Amino acid sequence: FNRELQRSEKMEIISELAASVAHEVRNPLQVTRGFIQLISGKSKPSEREYLHLALVELDRASGIITDFLTFAKPEQSRTTILRVFDEFKHIEGILTPLAHLQGGRMVVNIPDGIWIRGNSSKFKQALINIVKNSIEALREDGQIEIHAFLSENKVHIQIRDNGEGMGEEELARLGEPYFSNKSKGTGLGLMVTFRIIEAMDGNISYSSKKGVGTEALITLPAAEG
Ligand code: ADP
Numbered sequence: 001f002n003r004e005l006q007r008s009e010k011m012e013i014i015s016e017l018a019a020s021v022a023h024e025v026r027n028p029l030q031v032t033r034g035f036i037q038l039i040s041g042k043s044k045p046s047e048r049e050y051l052h053l054a055l056v057e058l059d060r061a062s063g064i065i066t067d068f069l070t071f072a073k074p075e076q077s078r079t080t081i082l083r084v085f086d087e088f089k090h091i092e093g094i095l096t097p098l099a100h101l102q103g104g105r106m107v108v109n110i111p112d113g114i115w116i117r118g119n120s121s122k123f124k125q126a127l128i129n130i131v132k133n134s135i136e137a138l139r140e141d142g143q144i145e146i147h148a149f150l151s152e153n154k155v156h157i158q159i160r161d162n163g164e165g166m167g168e169e170e171l172a173r174l175g176e177p178y179f180s181n182k183s184k185g186t187g188l189g190l191m192v193t194f195r196i197i198e199a200m201d202g203n204i205s206y207s208s209k210k211g212v213g214t215e216a217l218i219t220l221p222a223a224e225g
């Protein structure tokens with residue numbers, strides 16, 4: 001007999017496929033990047049311009065993978081009880097070197113005993129996209145602070161940076177697909193983040209001031225450890 005696939009099943013198949021493709025595609029992109037840089041050093045200025053464009057496009061392709069699929073794994077949609085402390089240990093490990101590259105530092109303060117329900121890969125993807133934006137916004141003496149606390153059966157997670165900040169107009173457009181102010185941005189990071197947080201029955205809000213910094217506040221239902 002003929003059974004139609006449910007929409008969610010289809011989505012699951014597509015995201016599993018995308019996940020495995022992403023892992024396979026990332027390495028050849030890096031290798032290609034290396035070779036182009038190598039040739040670029042030995043070529044005429046007129047050629048170098050095209051090679052530069054090729055690099056920009058390659059970076060866009062890796063950016064899309066990073067924003068969507070950093071942690072994508074098969075069995076994507078499985079949810080478990082997550083210990084917030086452990087999730088942030090992993091996120092901190094990945095992003096601290098990136099913060100240092102920008103001359104900034106990261107302070108993570110997550111008490112033990114805070115639990116949420118979700119998919120670990122997706123949760124990490126959502127948070128990576130937020131923190132990566134903070135890192136990319138850092139200027140002199142850059143600092144990012146991440147705190148979490150439990151209050152009235154809700155888990156609150158704060159990500160605060162002292163980066164370049166945003167005006168009202170930018171703030172209103174956050175999460176809109178393809179909205180980006182970066183030359184190498186995808187404008188997909190926060191769209192993905194907002195969807196993941198919503199799917200976890202959570203809420204996310206931003207406040208920001210141009211020239212001062214930005215704060216993201218996530219609220220999620222607390223789970224029993
Ligand atoms: P992308 O990072 O590829 O540009 P995002 O969806 O991650 O796409 O972010 C969209 C835009 O929101 C960014 O280009 C940036 O202008 C703005 N933005 C997001 N987070 C911050 C932040 N912490 N500080 C300053 N601007 C931010």
Ligand code: MG
Pocket residue numbers: 129132133189190
């Ligand atoms: Mg981003």
